[in-house]
Amino acid sequence: MSFLPGKNILLGISGGIASYKSAELTRLLIKQGANVRVCMTAGAQAFITPLTLQALSGNPVHTELLDPAAEMGMGHIELARWADYILIAPATANTLAKLAWGLADDLLGAVCLASKAQQAVAPAMNQQMWKNPATQHNVRLLMERGIRVFGPAEGEQACGDTGPGRMLEPASLLQELEECCATNVLLQGVRVLITAGPTREAIDPVRFLTNRSSGKMGYAVAQAAAKMGAEVILVSGHVALDCPPGVQRVITESAADMLKATCEYARQSHLFIATAAVADYTPVAVADRKIKKNADTLHLEMKRTVDILATIKQEYPNLFTVGFAAETHDLMAYARSKLERKGIDMIAANSVADGKAFDQPTNALEVVWQDGHYSLPEMDKHQLAEALMKLVAAQYNQRNTTG
Structure with missing residues (x-):
């Protein structure tokens, strides 16, 4: 049984090489019956085009915080209210730091601050960046605030290093989301x-x-x-x-x-x-x-x-x-x-x-x-x-x- 049909999933994509996996993740979410909107940082657009995600999600891709057309209707607030769940995949070390310290200098950060939705991140970075005490501190801050952390996995990385820091595969992220949706009702009304x-x-x-x-x-x-x-x-x-x-x-x-x-x-x-x-x-x-x-x-x-x-x-x-x-x-x-x-x-x-x-x-x-x-x-x-x-x-x- 899937818990995703009808759920509004906002997929945030930040600027890492693992961004290419977000296309497959979008496809899997749509296949499970979720409503998907995509929010991309400027860095993410250097790796994968908004047009690709728009074609897969069936919705316009959100990229700019100060988009005059969108902000006439307070677009970032509307997006924050729409989401049942926010998943940032990949979440770079920079994005984790911004979330941990409440920065809202781009659309993704502003939406996350303005939303009451359950949020999750799928870290993706060089193994040494992941192990850095600053990153680990930021991850602990996020978990203390109720943000779930999916992964990372270990293995060979694009830079040639081997270790923890690989983004979980799209199928694994889908499974994590399913489990979260199921878990969210285990004690409903208790x-x-x-x-x-x-x-x-x-x-x-x-x-x-x-x-x-x-x-x-x-x-x-x-x-x-x-x-x-x-x-x-x-x-x-x-x-x-x-x-x-x-x-x-x-x-x-x-x-x-x-x-x-x-x-x-x-x-x-x-x-x-x-x-x-x-x-x-x-x-x-x-x-x-x-x-x-x-x-x-x-x-x-x-x-x-x-x-x-x-x-x-x-x-x-x-x-x-x-x-x-x-x-x-x-x-x-x-x-x-x-x-x-x-x-x-x-x-x-x-x-x-x-x-x-x-x-x-x-x-x-x-x-x-x-x-x-x-x-x-x-x-x-x-x-x-x-x-x-x-x-x-x-x-x-x-x-x-x-x-």
Whole structure:
């Protein structure tokens, strides 16, 4: 079953040798029943003519930002509103940089900034340009904003080099688009509640106890769930991250604050994912004034915090619940134990030994449920979150179907 018939696909083409593949991609999209319009940069037109793409798409090709005829009707805005999906293939290093930093000095950049459509890029460049830290940083920025990255592939390049940087073949890009369209409805109409980031446990008015969680994994999970059509509530500790597109965020301070907010939203949710690194202990008493360093030692009496995951599952036993476990050793044993002890539906466990995961752009997960287990290898946290949410959606939908 194809999900492309009737979809409005805007194909952006930037100036790389892989532009010649865009003609075949256009043909395949039309064959699948999609409505295709093409937007070309000036560089792209040096490799392939607009007339070729016009003949294949059946629509005029858009090339100029300041085209008086088109701009009388705000042509770039109309194009941005028309698109259900924007795919830039090939996406050069220059185009990736422009998208990452929000430049709109050509038509393609302006359309991307003005559109609410799901966007994707298919990188194509020299292998060293792809590996350059600047390019990798730009790619991470794009993924953080919800832009999908298809590829690149590895192999021989036009310049004679061999390595990563080849644009995916048109058939592979078509498959990626199909999968995205299918994924976008996996959690349609499902209300998903997610906790993320660290908590802060006050000691006095200026100090608190916390942990190393950056919240990146939880925010990536929230973004992935929103891409799947879910209505997402993100209950978050204090982090240096922007709220993902299409997500409602609630900022909390302590473990008690996060528990209160989570309980409030759990009653109206269908799926709960607890990625937050919640403090296990909190000070018995909080000083009302700044504690002075009058002694050589300081003793703090601590008490256990309420277990948010266990509490939510106990109060809402029918709520499909996914936990997270960060462990330094015996990863699978602790994951299985936590799954059974708390009566949750799934758990995603990751190793934090030797500085892994915390403040890192990558992670790996062991995903466990009652009668199954799947290993997700180390990859970028946004890609990992999407892979995880596909597993979660599959288990959630299976339970609802069989139930």
